[in-house]
Amino acid sequence: MTVADIIIENGKLITFGGGTGRAEAIALAGGHILAVGTNAAVRETKGPDTRVIDAQGNTVLPGFIESHIHLFSGGLELAMLDLSSSHDAETVASRVREYSAQQPDAPVLYAIGAHYDLLGAGRPIDRHGLDRVMPDRPFAVMAADHHTLWANTSALELAGILHGATVPEGNEIVMGADGLATGELLESGAYEYVLATTASGGRDLLGMTTGNDPVPPATPEQRAADKAILRAGLRHLAKTGVTTFHNMDGNFYQLELLSEIEAEGDLLCRGQVPFHFKNYDPIDRLDEAAEMQRRYNSDWLWSGRLKLFHDGVVESGTAAMLRPYPNWPDSTGAPLFTPEQFNEICVRADEMGLQISVHAIGDAAVRGTLDGYAAARAANGARDSRHRIEHIEVLHPDDLPRLRELDVVASMQPLHAPWGGLFAPSDEGQILHEDQKPLAYACQTIRETGVPMIFSSDWPVVPVEVLPSIGAAVAPKHLGGNWTDQRQNLRDALESYTAMGAYAEFNESKKGRLVPGMFADLVILSDDLDNVALKDVGKASVQLTICGGRVTYDAGVA
Structure with a gap:
């Protein structure tokens, strides 16, 4: 019989597996889950060198999958003056x-x-x-929005x-x-001039501003400094219970640095880094995305995804809207791609087998993204593409059913919404028309249509700590007026940070659930969430993080 490396007992496991989805103990061996069940059953795997951790009756979950962050800039900004x-x-x-x-x-x-x-x-x-x-x-x-x-x-x-x-x-x-x-x-094409003069030379945001590597190439000293920034970001993710991150900006440079960190034994989280395609790039740059996918494809570090920005943000009026903003009657914002250009990119990327994720905040950008995905399906046929839309902050009613029809994965951020409590809602007559509010930040409305829903922070736009985001989802502020109640069920919100995150990256057979054979990625919390008032869920914290069977963060539980 295989002997466990680590046993966690006396826990309140939420497994997202079969049956009741509940257990009280789990055994880990060789970087995978060995057994899940009762304390007595799991103790059968104990050996003389097995580490036994007492969860003390607190919630144990699959490791959090942070589905939308910017690791490089997040790590850098940990040491900066925050004026929020x-x-x-x-x-x-x-x-x-x-x-x-x-x-x-x-x-x-x-x-x-x-x-x-x-x-x-x-x-x-x-x-x-x-x-x-x-x-x-x-x-x-x-x-704060980085736009x-x-x-x-x-x-x-x-x-x-x-x-x-x-x-x-x-x-x-x-x-x-x-x-x-x-x-x-x-937007990044305007402020990259200033970033280039900062101490970091703007290298932390090159994956967003251009998608290119540093020119001239980073010196050995700069590479060492940048790796230190990425390591700081990884340590911070581990502290928050994150065991997998989906980066939303990308270039070969970041992947090279992360690969070196992995070789040095310091990659504390699994991570996916996309190829970032800009609106001025020639279509043949997609060949670089294919090369990135070919070169990086392990369980710890991989690519295989294309990231695009279709618009900006509502606060600055750069989000693309179907009609003028109420306070800027001469402006609808502007999509960053023409319809023909965007559709061509989607068709080609889909044909190449790449997953696509698109930043789309305004209702015109969301519609344009859906049109691109529909063009890809019409040209290439339906496939299990799991193309994503990031944010979906304003949605036209006609486009709500199209999300499900096109098998889109909705990637949303509870703390971006005004009901999340971090950002105040706009005043009446500002940013949004009153009839746009029912389908603004509409997490629950979208979820109820059967669309796969994943949650994230967009760190460093908002803090990456997971429990406050879940707390915002399950206990949102009541905004009244035309705003729709988007309150989430606790299990749904947790699943959007675990099992559904694994689904979004095509790894539902490897992670996101606490069942034997899965990766040993999990977290122990400070509380039993089933016995915490919903308004207090966001106050819980991570006590222990394990990724690949390795303890990557320990607040001192054992």
């Missing part, structure tokens, strides 16, 4: 100047997490306001864009009446 709690110019100035004293050698003082009311309600964020915050050196701050960056005059001058520059379609260096940049840089 600052909403007035005086507080911002105080915090930025204190940070400046701690970063005397940084070429650009760079902060993160800004909300659109950073300098106060109704006060625009522009270079003049940021000059008052930091008058003595280049300063830039990234919006807008604001820079002061010194930073714009250093980046060479004070007088404007050429940017791709759908990106904008906003220019003022004086012929100079205002400091508002919309």
Whole structure:
């Protein structure tokens, strides 16, 4: 009989397996699950060197599958000034100047997490306001959604864009009446100029801004620094119970670094990194996606997926809408691809056997994405493609049934929604029309149609900790008015972070459930979630994370 390496007993296991889906103990051996059942039955696998962990009556789950993150930038931003709690110019100035004293050698003082009311309600964020915050050196701050960056005059001058520059379609260096940049840089093609001047050289976001590798190539010192950032990100994921991540930006450079980390024994999570296709790329760049898929295809690190941005975000008016915004009556935003271009990409990628995931927030972008998937199906025939749409924040009623008809995987983020409690809902007459709200951030409405639903954070847009996201899903804020109650069942929400995440990556036979033969990826929580009030689920924490049979995080449970 095989002897267990680790036994976890006295747990409240939610297995997502057959029968009741419940058990009290689990045995792990050789990186896989050996046995699941009662304490007595599982103890039969105990040997002299077996580590026994007492779960103390707390919930034990499959390891969390974080289906939408940006690992490189998330790891980098762990050490940066976070201005997400600052909403007035005086507080911002105080915090930025204190940070400046701690970063005397940084070429650009760079902060993160800004909300659109950073300098106060109704006060625009522009270079003049940021000059008052930091008058003595280049300063830039990234919006929490990572779709807008604001820079002061010194930073714009250093980046060479004070007088404007050429940017791709759908990106904008906003220019003022004086012929100079205002400091508002919309989308990655506009703000990459400033990122290139920061201490990291913008390498952390190259997988999103261009999808290319560093030019010139990173030096050995830069590679070592970047690997340290990725390691920090991996440690943070393990601490939150994540055992698999789906990256949403990608290039060969990230995969090379992660492969080196794996060879050095420090890859604490399994991860998928896509090929990022931009709207100005020639169609033949898809051959690089195929090469990425061929080169990286292990159980720990793989590709096989194409990522595209169809639009921006509603807060800056760059999300593509079917009709004008109520507060910007002359603008519907703009899709980043023409219909013909996008459909051609989908048809070709689908024909190559690639999975596609598309950032689509506005209802026009969601419709355009569905049209692309329908074109692929018409050209290539139906197959088990599991193409994904990321976010789906605004959905037209006519497109709700199409998600199921086209077998789309809905990838959504509870903490992005105003009912999640992290971001306030827009005022009436701002951002959304009242009749758009019933199908805005409509997780439960979409789930009820039978569409596979996966959850995530979009870290570093919001914190990657899983339990707060689940807490937001099961105990959302009541918004009233035309907003629809999108409350999730606890089991459904947990499944969207485990078994359904495995389904979305075609690995439902290997992970996402606690059944014998599956990968030994699991977490022990601080509480028995069945006995926690729904409003308190988000307060639970991870006590132990195991990935591939290896303890990757231990808060001291055993």
